[in-house]
Amino acid sequence: MDWWMLLTLIFAALIILIMVGIPIAFSLGIVSLSLVLIFLGPDQLMLFSTTAFGQLNNFALVAIPLFVFMAEVILHSGVSTDAFDMLAKWTSKLPGSLAVAAQLTCTLFAAVCGASTATAAAVGSIAVPEMLSRGYDKRLTCGSIAAGGALGALIPPSIYMIIYGTLVEQSIGQLFMGGVVPGLMISAMFIVYIIICCIFKPELAPRLAEVTWKDRWRSLYKVWAILFLALSMLVSIYIGFATPSEIAGVGAFFAVIIGLAYRRLTWKAIKGAFLSTCRITCFIGWILVAASVFGYILSYLQLPQKLSAWIVAATASPYVVLVGINLILIFLGCLMDPAGILLVTIPIFVPIIKAVGFDPVWFGVMFVVNTELAQITPPLGLNLFIIKGISPPSVILKDILIGAFPFMILDAVALVLVCIFPQIILWLPSTMMGR
Numbered sequence: 001m002d003w004w005m006l007l008t009l010i011f012a013a014l015i016i017l018i019m020v021g022i023p024i025a026f027s028l029g030i031v032s033l034s035l036v037l038i039f040l041g042p043d044q045l046m047l048f049s050t051t052a053f054g055q056l057n058n059f060a061l062v063a064i065p066l067f068v069f070m071a072e073v074i075l076h077s078g079v080s081t082d083a084f085d086m087l088a089k090w091t092s093k094l095p096g097s098l099a100v101a102a103q104l105t106c107t108l109f110a111a112v113c114g115a116s117t118a119t120a121a122a123v124g125s126i127a128v129p130e131m132l133s134r135g136y137d138k139r140l141t142c143g144s145i146a147a148g149g150a151l152g153a154l155i156p157p158s159i160y161m162i163i164y165g166t167l168v169e170q171s172i173g174q175l176f177m178g179g180v181v182p183g184l185m186i187s188a189m190f191i192v193y194i195i196i197c198c199i200f201k202p203e204l205a206p207r208l209a210e211v212t213w214k215d216r217w218r219s220l221y222k223v224w225a226i227l228f229l230a231l232s233m234l235v236s237i238y239i240g241f242a243t244p245s246e247i248a249g250v251g252a253f254f255a256v257i258i259g260l261a262y263r264r265l266t267w268k269a270i271k272g273a274f275l276s277t278c279r280i281t282c283f284i285g286w287i288l289v290a291a292s293v294f295g296y297i298l299s300y301l302q303l304p305q306k307l308s309a310w311i312v313a314a315t316a317s318p319y320v321v322l323v324g325i326n327l328i329l330i331f332l333g334c335l336m337d338p339a340g341i342l343l344v345t346i347p348i349f350v351p352i353i354k355a356v357g358f359d360p361v362w363f364g365v366m367f368v369v370n371t372e373l374a375q376i377t378p379p380l381g382l383n384l385f386i387i388k389g390i391s392p393p394s395v396i397l398k399d400i401l402i403g404a405f406p407f408m409i410l411d412a413v414a415l416v417l418v419c420i421f422p423q424i425i426l427w428l429p430s431t432m433m434g435r
Contacts (some may be wrong), residue, residue, distance in 0.1 A: 003306045007418060010035070012299075012345060024340040025283070028290035037294040049298060051291040052313060059245055060166055061288075065281040066248035067157045070112040072273035074226065078261035079107050080122045082222035084130070089211045089219045093330040096198030097206035098136060099144050100191050106148030108183070108223070111230035112251070116338075116375050119384040120149025121261045134252045137204040138395050143403020146383040147411070148187070150375040153338065154368050155183035156234065157244065157251075160342055162280060163288065163365040164364045168350050170363070172244045173237045174429040180234065180366040181424055186372070186414045192412060225258045238432055287343055295347035300356075303347050308355040317399045325349055326370055332360035333374025337382060365425045366418050373411050376404045 010031060019028035036044055074080075087101035087108075094100050098165070105123050113119050124145045124291035131141040165172035180282050198205045234245050259265030298304055305400050311321055332341045353363045375383045384400050391400070 003301075003303055004310075006301070006305065007303045010303075011344075018336060018340065019301050024337070025286035025342065028287065028294045028343065032290060032293040032297055033368070035301075035386070036293070038295070039301065048289070050292055054292075056289065057286055058166060060172055061245075061285075062164065063157070063162055063172070063245040063248040064159060064284055066245070066252045066275050066402060067114045067159065067162075067281050068272055069277040070248065070252040071115065071118055072276050073252070073255040073259050073265065073270070074109075074112050075122050076117065076156070076261055076265055076269035076273060077224065077255070078256070078264045079223045079226045079262075081106060081126050083108050083226065084126050085121065086219040086223050088208075089216045092208050092211040093193060095202070096136075096140070096194045097208055098131045098134060099140060099194045099198070099205060101107045102131070103148045103187055103190050103194065104146050105181070106145065106151050106156065108227065108230065110152040110183065111234070112157075112255070113152045114157040114224060114228060116150040116152040116341065116372070117382050117386055119152030120375075121390065122388045123149060125137055125226075127401040128387065128391055132392065132395075135206045136210065136402075137164045137401030138391075139399050140194070140204050141195065142387045143192065143390055143407055146376050146381070146404050147372075147407030148190060149383045149386070150372040150411075151187060151369060152184055152332045153375070154179045154186070154365075155247065156180065158236070158368060159284070160338060160368050160371065162244070163284070163339070163342060164224070164346065164367065166288070167289045167291065167346055168360055168364065170364060171429075173240075173362050174361050174432065175236075176244060177428045177432055178361055180428055181369065182365060182369055182414065182418055185417075185424065186369075186411065189414060190407060193406060202340055220301070223318045225261070225290055229254055229258065238428075240432065284339075287339065291343035291346070294343075298347050307348065308351045311352055312355050318358065319419075321352060321356050322358070322420070325352070326415065326419070329367070330377075332375060333371065333377050334380060335378045335379065338368075338371035338374050341374065342367070359422070359426065361429060362422050362425050365403040369411075369415050373408060374407055375417070415431060 003035055014027055014031050017030060018024060028044055036047060074125050084101055084105045087104045088098055091097040105127065108120055109122055110119050128141055132138060156179050158176065158179055161179060214309050229251060233251050236242050236246060236247050256265070257361060292391040293386045329341060329345070332345070350360060354360065375381055378384065378401055384397065384404060387400050388395070
C-alpha cells in the first residue's frame with residue numbers, strides 16, 4: 001500500500017472514532033494498538049508500557065498538576081471577583097467599561113490559570129450576570145467573554161504549551177515567553193474593538209455611575225497578591241531563575257497562602273481543588289501516552305518523513321505549506337477540542353515545519369493562537385457552551401455565536417500577523433536570560 005493511502009486511512013479511522021464520541025485518548029489508543037498489532041505484531045504490545053513510563057517520567061510534566069491546582073485554588077479564592085470589581089472601577093470612564101474590565105480580568109486570570117475553559121467559566125460567572133443586569137447588550141457581553149476566555153490557552157502558564165514542549169522537546173520557558181506578546185496583543189485588539197463599538201453604538205453599554213478616585217485606590221488591595229504572583233512567575237522564567245516546573249510548585253504554594261489569607265479557602269474547597277487536579281492530570285496523562293505511541297508508530301512507518309519530503313519537493317514556497325497547515329487546523333477546530341488537535345497533528349506537522357525551515361518554538365505558539373479560534377468556533381467551540389451554561393435563559397446560543405463572530409475575525413487577523421511577523425512571538429524568547 002502506498003504511504004499516502006496508509007496515512008489517509010489512519011487519519012480517517014481516527015476522525016471517525018472521535019466523531020462517534022470516543023474520547024481522544026481512547027481513540028488514539030485504539031488506532032495505535034491496531035497499528036502495533038498489524039505492523040509490529042503482538043510481541044511488541046509492551047511498547048505501550050515502556051512508552052507510558054518514558055513519556056510520564058519527565059520532570060517538565062510536573063508543571064501540569066501544579067499549574068492546574070494553582071488555578072483551582074485561585075478560582076475558589078474568589079480572586080476573579082475581586083479583579084473584576086477593581087478593573088470595573090478603573091475603567092469606568094471608558095465606553096463599554098464593564099466589557100473592557102471583563103477582558104482585562106480574562107487577561108489577568110489567564111496569567112495564573114493555563115486553560116481557556118477555566119478562564120471563561122471563572123470570569124463569565126461573575127461578569128455575565130453583572131453586565132446583563134446593567135443593561136449591556138447580551139451579544140456583546142457573551143461573545144466578548146467567550147473570546148477573552150480563550151486567552152487562557154495562550155498567556156502563560158499554558159497547559160497546551162507544556163504538552164507541545166514535552167512532545168517536541170522544546171523549551172517550555174521559551175514557549176511561555178513566546179505567548180506573552182501575542183496574548184497581550186489579542187487582548188488589546190479585543191478591548192479596542194469593544195470601545196469603538198460602544199462609541200458608535202452607546203446603547204450596547206450604558207454608562208455607569210461615576211467612581212471616585214478614593215474608591216479606585218481602595219480597590220487595588222484586593223488584587224495585589226495575585227498580580228504579584230503572576231508577574232513574579234513570568235519574570236522568574238524570563239530571567240532563568242527557575243524552570244517552569246519549579247515556578248509551578250512555588251505558585252501553587254503561594255496560591256494556597258493567598259486563598260487562606262483572604263479567608264475564602266475552606267477545606268472543602270481545597271479537597272475539590274485536589275480532586276479536580278487529579279481528574280485533569282490523569283486525563284492529560286492518558287492522552288500523552290496514547291499520542292506518544294501514535295507518533296512512534298507513524299515514525300516507525302516513515303509516514304511523517306515521506307509526507308515532509310513530498311511537500312518540500314512539491315511546494316515552491318514554505319508559506320504555502322504554512323497556509324495549508326493553518327487551514328487544516330481551523331477546519332479541525334470546528335470538529336475537535338484543541339488538546340485533540342494538538343496530539344493528533346503534531347507527529348505530522350512538526351517534521352514538516354522543520355523540513356521547510358520554520359522555528360518549532362514559533363510554530364508552537366502560532367499553533368496555540370490558531371486553537372483560540374477552535375474555542376469559539378461552532379459547532380464544538382467549548383467556550384460558547386460554557387458561556388451558555390452560565391447565562392440566563394434569555395440568552396440563546398445564537399446570541400453567543402453572533403456576539404463571538406467579530407472576535408473570531410480578530411483572532412484570525414492576529415493569526416495572520418504572527419505568521420507574517422514571526423518576531424511578535426520570537427522577540428521575547430530571544431531576549432531571555434539563560435535560554
